Amino acid sequence: MQKEVDYIIVGDGYAALFFAHQLMKHQKTFVLFSDSEKSASQISAGIINPVVLKKFTTFWLAAEQIEFLSKTLNEIENFTGKNYQISENIHRIFHDEKEKELWLSKSETEELAPFLAKDFENLDTVLNPFGTGAVKNSARLNVEDFFTDFNSYFKKNGHLKAEKFNYSELHDLTYKEITCKNIVFCEGMGVTQNPFFNDIPVIPNKGHHLKVKLSVKPKNEYTIKKKHFLFPLNNGLHYYGGTYDPLERENEIDDFATQQLIDGLSEFYPHSFEVVEINYGFRPTVKDRRPILGSHADFPNYFIFNGLGARGILNGCYFAEELFQHIENGKELMKEVDLKRFENKKFIRL
Numbered sequence: 001m002q003k004e005v006d007y008i009i010v011g012d013g014y015a016a017l018f019f020a021h022q023l024m025k026h027q028k029t030f031v032l033f034s035d036s037e038k039s040a041s042q043i044s045a046g047i048i049n050p051v052v053l054k055k056f057t058t059f060w061l062a063a064e065q066i067e068f069l070s071k072t073l074n075e076i077e078n079f080t081g082k083n084y085q086i087s088e089n090i091h092r093i094f095h096d097e098k099e100k101e102l103w104l105s106k107s108e109t110e111e112l113a114p115f116l117a118k119d120f121e122n123l124d125t126v127l128n129p130f131g132t133g134a135v136k137n138s139a140r141l142n143v144e145d146f147f148t149d150f151n152s153y154f155k156k157n158g159h160l161k162a163e164k165f166n167y168s169e170l171h172d173l174t175y176k177e178i179t180c181k182n183i184v185f186c187e188g189m190g191v192t193q194n195p196f197f198n199d200i201p202v203i204p205n206k207g208h209h210l211k212v213k214l215s216v217k218p219k220n221e222y223t224i225k226k227k228h229f230l231f232p233l234n235n236g237l238h239y240y241g242g243t244y245d246p247l248e249r250e251n252e253i254d255d256f257a258t259q260q261l262i263d264g265l266s267e268f269y270p271h272s273f274e275v276v277e278i279n280y281g282f283r284p285t286v287k288d289r290r291p292i293l294g295s296h297a298d299f300p301n302y303f304i305f306n307g308l309g310a311r312g313i314l315n316g317c318y319f320a321e322e323l324f325q326h327i328e329n330g331k332e333l334m335k336e337v338d339l340k341r342f343e344n345k346k347f348i349r350l
């Protein structure tokens with residue numbers, strides 16, 4: 001039987017789910033195609049962080065995005081019955097006294113005062129001879145429950161098509177038995193298979209994480225950051241990750257990245273630990289570090305929502321609304337994220 005909906009969404013990561021939330025909120029009908037592969041989003045750490053922790057700087061729209069995410073997670077709770085924000089700050093381990101001084105001087109600036117705490121803390125269980133600085137307004141997302149609950153909500157409400165979207169079966173705005181008004185493609189690095197948008201300049205950046213069993217657990221539930229992030233999961237294990245590798249493309253676990261993580265953790269965790277699980281995914285990154293939103297030049301009802309980079313949660317949440325308002329109410333897209341910024345530019349995905 002033919003089915004008519006307002007939207008088809010292709011994909012099931014942060015881009016797709018935050019866009020779906022906009023549709024739920026505005027009572028739009030939709031189906032969402034999920035190929036059930038473990039997405040980069042599902043293996044992400046879930047860190048919500050307004051600060052670049054290498055240089056102690058912030059980034060474009062950080063404060064607005066943090067505020068918008070918190071509001072959105074409250075709205076999502078009305079649909080799934082749960083708030084996925086874990087309000088535990090990041091504690092950045094200082095490498096030396098110089099870093100501490102830099103943090104202090106940055107914490108006096110107007111831009112960073114809302115984010116860099118001035119009171120330093122020494123943590124138990126881990127090595128931190130120069131102490132740690134807390135990032136105010138940082139938090140974590142309960143990634144596992146977020147995806148499990150959204151999936152159940154979609155199933156219960158008839159939104160989910162648990163199959164790979166086959167582009168060759170799309171004819172104008174009809175896909176098999178479904179007719180829609182708009183299609184939003186949110187495939188992350190899967191976009192390379194999409195004949196309508198495979199030329200967008202997204203570059204994969206492979207990341208790994210470990211799930212580890214710590215022999216001695218830190219007393220509190222902070223996110224601890226040295227080279228990577230360490231924090232407790234729901235099941236008694238800890239997450240440690242993630243690595244960055246823009247050159248590695250193999251669809252398999254990489255020994256080098258795994259060793260990098262084991263060494264990174266051993267640097268500040270002086271007790272024994274067991275690696276229980278290793279996962280990897282590909283972040284869809286863009287050279288100018290801005291997401292990519294917009295419509296296809298020849299098919300105005302086909303939209304792309306991609307390029308979320310290393311900040312899938314903040315970018316996904318914030319720009320889902322931007323795209324929704326653009327499609328439904330004709331709001332002009334911010335030029336920084338508009339697909340049109342690449343017009344007339346040649347891109348070769350190396």
Ligand SMILES: Cc1cc2nc3c(=O)[nH]c(=O)nc-3n(C[C@H](O)[C@H](O)[C@H](O)COP(=O)(O)OP(=O)(O)OC[C@H]3O[C@@H](n4cnc5c(N)ncnc54)[C@H](O)[C@@H]3O)c2cc1C
Pocket residue numbers: 010011012013014015016033034035036037038039040041042043044045046047048163164165166186187188189190191206207208209241242243280281282283284305306307308309310311312313314
């Ligand atoms: C190790 C690691 C740690 C990270 N940690 C964080 C973090 O702490 N905080 C943060 O904000 N970000 C983090 N990120 C980045 C974040 O994961 C990405 O920005 C985000 O996942 C991108 O989301 P997406 O929805 O665009 O793509 P994806 O998450 O890749 O989702 C796309 C999905 O669409 C599916 N799909 C593709 N084609 C089709 C098709 N034809 N039919 C059906 N389904 C299809 C894919 O299989 C995939 O499941 C991390 C990434 C990695 C790798």
